[in-house]
Structures are given as C-alpha cells and as structure tokens.
Amino acid sequence: MRMANYTPMIQQYLAIKAEVPDAFLFFRLGDFYELFFEDAIRASRELEITLTGRDGGAAEKIPMCGVPYHSSESYISRLVQKGYKVAICEQVEDPSQAKGVVRREIVRIVTPGTAMEGRTLSETGNNFILSLFAEEGGYALAACDLTTGEVYVTHTRAGASTILEEAGVYAPSEVLAPPGMVKLVEDEAARWPRTAVVTAWERSADEQAVLQFGAARLDELPDSSRTAVSRLLGYLLETQKRSLSHLTKIKEYETEQFMVLDPFTRRNLELTETVRDRSRKGSLLWVLDKTVTAMGGRMLRRWIDKPLVQRSKIEERLEAVGVLNQDLILREEIRTALRDVYDLERLVARICFGTANARDLTALRVSLEKVPIALQLCRESQSQTLRALVADTDACEDIAAWIASAIQDEPPVSVREGGMIRDGYDPHLDKLREASTGGKQWLAELERKEREATGIKTLKIGFNKVFGYYIEVTRANLSALPEGKYERKQTLANAERFVTPELKEKEALILEAEERMVGLEYELFSELRTRIAGENLRMQKLAEVIAALDCLQSFAEVSAKRQYRKPQLTEGFDLQIKEGRHPVVEAVMPGQSFIRNDTQLLQDRGTMLITGPNMAGKSTYMRQVALIAIMAQIGCFVPAESASIPVIDRVFTRIGAADDLIGGQSTFMVEMMDIRVMTERATPRSLVIIDELGRGTSTGEGMAIAQAVIEFLHNQIGCKTLVSTHFHELAHLEESLSSLRNYSMTVKESGEQVTFLRKLAEGAASTSYGIYCARVAGLPGEVIERAYALLSRFERREAELARETGPALEAADRQEAADNRQVKQLSLFEQTDDPWPREGKLQGPTARERAAEKGLSPGRTKEEDTVLPKERAALEQIRRTELMNMTPLAALNFLHELKQKLSE
Numbered sequence: 035m036r037m038a039n040y041t042p043m044i045q046q047y048l049a050i051k052a053e054v055p056d057a058f059l060f061f062r063l064g065d066f067y068e069l070f071f072e073d074a075i076r077a078s079r080e081l082e083i084t085l086t087g088r089d090g091g092a093a094e095k096i097p098m099c100g101v102p103y104h105s106s107e108s109y110i111s112r113l114v115q116k117g118y119k120v121a122i123c124e125q126v127e128d129p130s131q132a133k134g135v136v137r138r139e140i141v142r143i144v145t146p147g148t149a150m151e152g153r154t155l156s157e158t159g160n161n162f163i164l165s166l167f168a169e170e171g172g173y174a175l176a177a178c179d180l181t182t183g184e185v186y187v188t189h190t191r192a193g194a195s196t197i198l199e200e201a202g203v204y205a206p207s208e209v210l211a212p213p214g215m216v217k218l219v220e221d222e223a224a225r226w227p228r229t230a231v232v233t234a235w236e237r238s239a240d241e242q243a244v245l246q247f248g249a250a251r252l253d254e255l256p257d258s259s260r261t262a263v264s265r266l267l268g269y270l271l272e273t274q275k276r277s278l279s280h281l282t283k284i285k286e287y288e289t290e291q292f293m294v295l296d297p298f299t300r301r302n303l304e305l306t307e308t309v310r311d312r313s314r315k316g317s318l319l320w321v322l323d324k325t326v327t328a329m330g331g332r333m334l335r336r337w338i339d340k341p342l343v344q345r346s347k348i349e350e351r352l353e354a355v356g357v358l359n360q361d362l363i364l365r366e367e368i369r370t371a372l373r374d375v376y377d378l379e380r381l382v383a384r385i386c387f388g389t390a391n392a393r394d395l396t397a398l399r400v401s402l403e404k405v406p407i408a409l410q411l412c413r414e415s416q417s418q419t420l421r422a423l424v425a426d427t428d429a430c431e432d433i434a435a436w437i438a439s440a441i442q443d444e445p446p447v448s449v450r451e452g453g454m455i456r457d458g459y460d461p462h463l464d465k466l467r468e469a470s471t472g473g474k475q476w477l478a479e480l481e482r483k484e485r486e487a488t489g490i491k492t493l494k495i496g497f498n499k500v501f502g503y504y505i506e507v508t509r510a511n512l513s514a515l516p517e518g519k520y521e522r523k524q525t526l527a528n529a530e531r532f533v534t535p536e537l538k539e540k541e542a543l544i545l546e547a548e549e550r551m552v553g554l555e556y557e558l559f560s561e562l563r564t565r566i567a568g569e570n571l572r573m574q575k576l577a578e579v580i581a582a583l584d585c586l587q588s589f590a591e592v593s594a595k596r597q598y599r600k601p602q603l604t605e606g607f608d609l610q611i612k613e614g615r616h617p618v619v620e621a622v623m624p625g626q627s628f629i630r631n632d633t634q635l636l637q638d639r640g641t642m643l644i645t646g647p648n649m650a651g652k653s654t655y656m657r658q659v660a661l662i663a664i665m666a667q668i669g670c671f672v673p674a675e676s677a678s679i680p681v682i683d684r685v686f687t688r689i690g691a692a693d694d695l696i697g698g699q700s701t702f703m704v705e706m707m708d709i710r711v712m713t714e715r716a717t718p719r720s721l722v723i724i725d726e727l728g729r730g731t732s733t734g735e736g737m738a739i740a741q742a743v744i745e746f747l748h749n750q751i752g753c754k755t756l757v758s759t760h761f762h763e764l765a766h767l768e769e770s771l772s773s774l775r776n777y778s779m780t781v782k783e784s785g786e787q788v789t790f791l792r793k794l795a796e797g798a799a800s801t802s803y804g805i806y807c808a809r810v811a812g813l814p815g816e817v818i819e820r821a822y823a824l825l826s827r828f829e830r831r832e833a834e835l836a837r838e839t840g841p842a843l844e845a846a847d848r849q850e851a852a853d854n855r856q857v858k859q860l861s862l863f864e865q866t867d868d869p870w871p872r873e874g875k876l877q878g879p880t881a882r883e884r885a886a887e888k889g890l891s892p893g894r895t896k897e898e899d900t901v902l903p904k905e906r907a908a909l910e911q912i913r914r915t916e917l918m919n920m921t922p923l924a925a926l927n928f929l930h931e932l933k934q935k936l937s938e
C-alpha cells in the first residue's frame with residue numbers, strides 16, 4: 035500500500051487502523067461510522083450492508099461501507115456477538131476549529147468480554163472475561179464481569195487441566211492468555227458452552243492495579259494471581275480507555291472450596307443448559323430458578339455451578355431455606371419487595387462507567403426504596419442465616435434520597451436535552467427556568483397584543499429551529515398588517531412569517547436561558563452521577579446481599595411448590611435417598627406420574643450395577659442421584675421423601691456417547707479419556723456415575739473394559755459408584771466384589787408386551803430386550819422373528835458351550851486376573867501427561883487374543899460354525915445398532931440394507 039498517494043484522511047485512517055489490526059475500525063465521519071479496505075469487505079458480509087467505494091487518492095476506489103451513528107449500537111453488538119472486536123474511533127475536536135483533517139482517536143474497543151450493552155449480554159447470565167497466567171508450578175485465573183463489577187481470582191498447583199476446567203465454569207466470552215497457552219486454551223474452549231475469543235496478552239497494569247484494588251489486597255494474593263489480575267486490568271484499561279472505578283473488590287477462592295464438576299459432568303447433568311439444544315429450559319437451573327431479581331438470577335447460576343463442600347455453609351443456606359419454606363407469608367413479602375429491585379450491579383457499573391442516564395438513577399432510587407422492606411423482613415425473621423446476612427447491611431438510603439431530591443420521577447432518556455432535574459434542587463437552575471417560563475408568558479402576552487392591534491384573530495407566534503420565534507399571518511390577512519414594523523422571514527404556501535425587533539430581543543434571552551438550562555442540567559446530573567459512583571462499594575455489597583436473599587427465597591419457593599424435603603448432610607460415607615425423583619424429568623411430566631426410587635450407597639455396598647433394557651429409566655435414575663447430591667450441596671431442598679447426603683467432593687459422570695465427538699476422535703476414545711481422568715482424580719468421597727460403559731467397542735472388549743473399570747473403582751478408590759450396563763453378563767461381579775450390588779430396572783412382560791415399570795429392584799436383569807426395542811421401533815415382523823430365533827439358538831449354544839468349556843475358561847480367567855490385575859489396571863489408566871494415551875495402552879489383549887493364547891475359542895463358538903456367516907453378521911449388526919437413537923427413516927434404510935444382505 036503506497037501511503038503517499040492517499041488523501042490525508044485515509045492516511046489518518048491507516049495509521050489508526052495499525053493500532054488495532056485485530057478489530058473492525060469504526061471510523062467516525064460526520065453522522066456515520068465508516069469502514070474501509072478489508073474491514074469494509076468483511077463487515078459488509080457480516081452485517082449484510084452495502085459495500086461501496088470511495089476515492090482516497092489512489093488509482094482505485096477504496097472499498098467502504100458505513101452505519102449511521104445513531105443506530106450503530108446494534109451493528110457493533112452484532113459483530114461482537116459473532117466474536118469480533120470493534121474499535122470505535124471518534125472525532126476528538128470540533129470540525130469547525132480543525133486545521134486540516136479533524137483529529138480522531140480510538141475511544142473504546144468493544145470486545146466480546148467487555149461489551150457493556152447490547153445483545154451479547156443476557157440478563158440472567160454473567161459475561162466474563164478471563165485472564166490466565168502460568169508460571170513454573172502454578173496456574174492462576176482472574177475473571178471479571180465488567181457489567182457487574184465482579185472480579186474473582188484463583189490459583190492452583192494442580193496443573194493446566196485444573197485451571198482450564200475452572201475457566202470453563204465461567205463460560206467466558208473472552209480469554210486472555212500468555213502466547214504459549216493460546217493453543218491449549220483454544221482447544222479446551224471448543225468444549226465450553228459458549229464461544230470464547232482467545233487473545234494472546236501479556237501487558238500488565240501493575241500501578242493501576244494498586245490504585246484500583248489497593249496495595250494491601252494485592253499483597254495478599256499469590257504472585258501468579260496478582261499477575262493474572264494485573265494483566266486483566268491492563269487489557270481492560272487499554273480497550274475501555276476510561277475509568278473502571280466499579281472494579282474495586284477481588285474475591286479470591288480455592289478451587290477445592292467447591293465441589294468439582296468437570297465440563298462433561300456439567301453438561302451431562304444438564305445443570306444450566308440442556309445437551310440437545312443448549313437451552314435453559316429443561317435444565318436444573320430452569321427448575322430451581324424462582325428468583326425475581328436479575329442479580330439473584332445470576333447468583334443462582336453461580337451457586338449451581340459451584341456447589342459447596344463445607345458442611346456448615348451448606349447448612350446455613352438450608353436453615354434459611356427451611357424458614358422461608360415454612361413461612362409462606364414471609365416468603366411472599368420478600369418476593370414482593372424484591373420484585374421492584376432492578377439490576378443494582380449493572381446499574382452501579384453503568385454509573386461508574388459514565389453511561390448511566392437519568393432513568394437509570396430513577397431505577398436505582400426505586401430499587402433502594404424497596405430494599406429496607408426486604409432487609410427488615412429478614413431482620414425480624416426466625417432464620418439465623420437471614421438475620422446474619424442482613425446484620426451489617428447498609429441499605430444506602432442516603433443515595434436514594436440524593437436521587438429523589440434531584441431527579442424527576444419520569445426523566446427523559448437523553449441526558450443532553452434537559453428535563454431531568456427537579457425544581458428546587460438548584461437555585462441557579464430555578465432562576466433560569468423562571469426566566470424561560472417568564473419569557474414564554476411574555477410571548478403569549480405579545481400574541482394577544484398583536485392580535486388586538488392588527489385585528490387578525492388567526493395571528494400566532496410560533497418557533498422553529500431555523501428562524502427562531504416568528505409571527506405568522508395567513509395570506510388572506512396580510513393586508514391588515516401595518517407597514518414598517520414587521521420584517522418578512524419566511525414565505526409559506528398560504529402564510530407569511532415575520533419578526534419584530536422586540537421579538538428578536540426576547541428570543542435571544544429565552545434561547546440563552548434554555549441553552550444554559552440544558553447545560554446546567556447536564557452538569558448537575560453528571561455531578562450527581564459521579565457522587566453516586568463514589569459509593570459503588572456500598573452498593574455492590576448491598577447487591578450481593580439482595581442476590582443471596584433472592585437465591586434463598588428461590589430455593590424455598592421451588593421446594594414448597596414441588597414438595598422437596600430438607601436433606602440431612604453428614605460427614606460419613608453413606609448416601610441414602612428415600613423415594614427420590616429426578617427434578618427435571620418430574621417437572622416436565624404430567625401430574626404425579628414420575629416413579630420414585632430409593633438409593634442406598636453404603637460403606638459395604640457402595641457400588642450399584644444397574645441392568646435393564648433400553649428406555650427402562652437407568653440414566654434417569656443415576657442422574658437423579660447425582661442431582662439430588664448437588665442440590666443438597668448448593669443448599670436447596672431435594673426431590674425425595676428424605677435424603678441423607680455425605681458431603682461429596684466431586685461428581686464424575688460419563689453418560690451418553692453420541693454427542694461427544696470432538697476433534698474427530700471416536701466416541702469410544704472420548705469415553706476412555708473421560709474414564710482415565712476419573713481414575714486419576716476420584717477419591718473415596720466422590721460420586722461416580724457411568725452409563726453404558728464400553729458400548730463403543732466390540733462386545734468382548736467392551737465388557738472387559740467395563741469390568742476392569744468397575745474393579746478399579748471398587749478396589750482402588752472405594753468411591754460411591756453407579757454403573758449401568760447392557761452387558762447383563764457382568765452381574766457375576768457381585769460374587770467377586772464385596773461392595774457391589776446388582777440392581778435392575780423392572781419391566782413387566784405379558785405375552786409379547788413389555789411395560790417399563792421404572793422401578794428399581796435388587797438383582798440383575800435377565801435379558802436386555804434389545805429385540806423387543808427393535809420391534810417397538812417398527813422393524814418388520816420377518817426380521818424380528820428371525821432375530822428371536824437366532825437369539826434363542828445362540829443362547830442354547832452358549833449354554834452348551836458353558837457346560838463344555840465353562841469351568842476351564844473361568845479357572846483360566848480367574849488365574850489370569852489374579853496374576854495380572856494390578857499390572858493391567860495400572861497400565862490401563864497410567865498417569866501420563868499425554869492427553870491422548872496410545873491405543874495399545876488403552877485396549878489390552880482382547881478376549882479373542884487371550885483365548886487364542888490358551889487354545890480356547892470363546893469368541894468363536896459352535897454357534898458361529900452352524901449359523902451362516904451373513905446371518906451372523908446381520909445379527910451382530912442388529913445387536914450393535916442403537917435403534918432408539920435412529921430416525922424412522924434411518925431405521926427403514928437399515929432394515930432395507932439388512933434384507934438385501936440376507937437375500938444376496
């Protein structure tokens with residue numbers, strides 16, 4: 035690009051654009067923001083706006099597109115929502131005063147993590163920007179929501195995966211990372227619930243950090259956390275280019291202070307959004323959220339994201355929920371008072387940011403006026419927790435009074451056109467107002483006098499922006515106007531407009547008063563806004579109390595509405611639930627149709643192996659146990675008649691296999707990686723849930739892996755474990771693993787009909803009803819009959835074979851297991867830094883290989899010798915196919931293929 039040829043303005047553009055190569059530059063030109071060159075081409079595509087060209091001094095026209103200044107916000111937020119950054123470049127001097135090109139500067143860079151308004155923000159969710167930092171032996175994370183002023187920081191020695199896992203909990207929209215970590219973060223971010231822009235960033239703002247948070251506070255933080263905060267602030271200041279006075283408080287926490295829930299578990303349990311369409315509806319949050327304030331809604335989500343592990347803290351919450359649950363009137367009064375409380379956190383942030391208008395101040399006043407009622411209700415309540423929560427709370431009544439005395443009840447949106455400040459607030463403003471009102475009276479009087487003097491009844495005095503005040507006379511009456519005194523200003527179709535020296539003189543006075551009034555109002559408003567901004571810490575504290583109160587009442591409300599019961603927290607091992615229900619499945623089912631089930635995970639029976647056909651309710655049951663534990667630890671009542679829950683340090687789930695295809699890895703590989711993480715991290719205080727382990731590989735291998743994993747969890751870790759499997763052959767484990775118990779989801783068979791009872795019973799299921807499911811899915815009778823015939827033949831063969839070779843095989847297996855268990859299991863889940871363990875390590879010898887070594891042929895039975903190979907293949911295909919996951923069309927195609935193969 036040859037700069038020399040460009041006009042001075044384009045040269046200015048290029049110089050500014052060089053400062054922000056990774057952002058769209060919105061370049062202010064009069065009433066438009068213009069984009070040029072590559073930015074224009076891309077923006078026209080992204081925003082669907084017309085691309086034009088402009089002469090810029092070079093031979094070819096420069097690509098250009100633009101958006102009007104007054105509607106720019108929606109365009110900016112559309113780009114930001116798509117993950118782009120937008121730099122806003124304004125004219126910073128009065129064009130009429132400028133010599134040469136008007137001076138322009140970037141006044142703010144809006145990025146996904148720093149958007150203060152627009153569609154990027156949801157009212158019920160935070161918008162976090164994260165800063166990660168790594169140094170030898172430690173990792174730190176600082177998180178900030180600029181719209182609410184929250185800043186959190188944590189650090190860990192546990193490794194990158196722990197900090198990345200923690201990062202995911204924030205569902206950030208933007209992450210700053212040291213250049214060396216960017217790739218790692220991007221890979222991890224692919225699993226997060228929302229898209230995050232990852233920026234390489236290393237510039238710190240150490241001095242500003244001291245000013246912002248105080249040296250003493252920063253000194254308390256570990257070095258790595260301090261750097262993460264400082265870099266975050268550096269980025270915020272560089273992009274926002276303004277005061278961030280609402281960022282004052284850093285909240286530090288340890289990851290171990292909360293129950294650990296890895297990203298898979300969060301998703302699988304559908305804590306805040308569903309797996310299928312990522313909607314809030316259908317999630318645990320959706321059921322539990324009865325909050326009435328925006329900040330309560332956000333806090334509830336954080337509570338669900340981070341269940342507590344400190345029993346006393348959980349019990350504090352449960353105590354308040356208990357009182358509010360019992361006392362309907364108190365709960366209703368609190369809800370009513372809170373309903374009128376606006377989003378204090380975001381109001382305060384806008385006030386500090388300097389973007390709040392008079393309506394925001396009114397909203398703050400209305401909110402603050404309701405707060406004392408809510409606080410008083412808590413103070414007088416039976417709940418120790420509620421009383422402690424509000425004990426030292428400052429209701430900020432003085433701030434409400436300031437606003438009440440200054441701001442009109444219904445002020446305009448604009449802060450530049452007056453009409454915001456009350457009479458009596460400022461003597462000078464009152465004087466100007468009097469002058470202006472006096473002037474208007476004078477005009478009315480003049481109109482009356484002129485009508486009298488001329489005898490023209492329709493004569494009137496009006497105002498427009500170009501000519502100011504004028505006297506208007508219709509054409510028909512012009513002749514009645516005396517000569518000399520009236521100066522013609524404007525001619526309309528059937529009227530003429532005049533001015534008189536007297537009118538001109540008064541006009542100057544009136545307009546000057548109005549201009550000064552508007553200016554003065556803005557000054558008074560800004561001064562008040564700044565004064566309130568200075569009190570942000572007090573208001574942020576209050577907002578937090580209100581949010582917590584809202585969450586507690588929300589738990590109480592939902593617990594009362596859905597007949598949840600208070601769980602008993604314990605320090606022991608045993609987890610017992612009587613008549614438990616799944617909170618979400620129950621909520622979407624009509625009436626009382628959800629079938630309740632008990633759970634007993636005790637010291638001597640801590641592993642439940644659940645068999646049962648597809649659709650019997652195994653997954654629902656296992657999730658229900660995890661959700662009840664989580665609900666208890668966030669301090670909510672639980673959907674059960676009674677529940678005794680030991681504090682659980684981590685819930686690990688592996689549920690469902692179809693939707694975890696990341697980076698081209700097979701579902702099975704993903705499953706094995708998850709299992710590896712689990713074997714590394716689970717402790718005796720963990721709850722492990724594994725659904726359909728090993729279904730992604732061949733039956734023999736799948737079963738072998740399932741058994742090895744169950745044995746490992748049972749023998750090496752001793753955690754509470756729920757496993758569902760379609761390998762009903764695994765039921766024999768009950769004999770060798772002392773704490774394992776078989777359960778099944780019962781079904782009722784009558785004739786050819788199978789009814790799912792959804793009731794858990796002790797003992798294993800005898801069959802998996804796969805072919806029954808195939809029938810329900812609509813496969814033709816011919817195939818079903820053939821499948822049943824083959825199955826019974828296989829079962830006969832199996833029984834015969836077991837009689838013939840069973841004792842020898844079992845003895846060989848037992849011997850081999852005894853010899854190799856330790857070695858194999860350890861190599862299977864060997865701790866390694868390699869995130870993708872090599873296949874050899876994962877799989878171990880197959881049943882077939884082992885059998886071959888021993889000269890046996892368990893994988894190739896007599897059945898295989900008697901059944902035609904193509905029938906065998908077809909049968910295997912039916913066995914492996916997940917019919918319930920198929921569309922009717924896919925099932926039909928599948929059938930068609932089968933039939934073709936069989937008739938070949």
Ligand SMILES: Nc1ncnc2c1ncn2[C@@H]1O[C@H](COP(=O)(O)OP(=O)(O)OP(=O)(O)O)[C@@H](O)[C@H]1O
Binds near residue numbers: 628649652653654
């Ligand atoms: N306790 C219950 N009471 C009433 N309905 C239930 C219950 N449990 C499950 N269901 C219903 O049964 C359906 C199937 O349950 P679930 O997915 O848990 O079965 P599953 O045994 O895990 O089957 P699959 O192995 O095919 O995943 C659920 O969608 C739910 O509607």
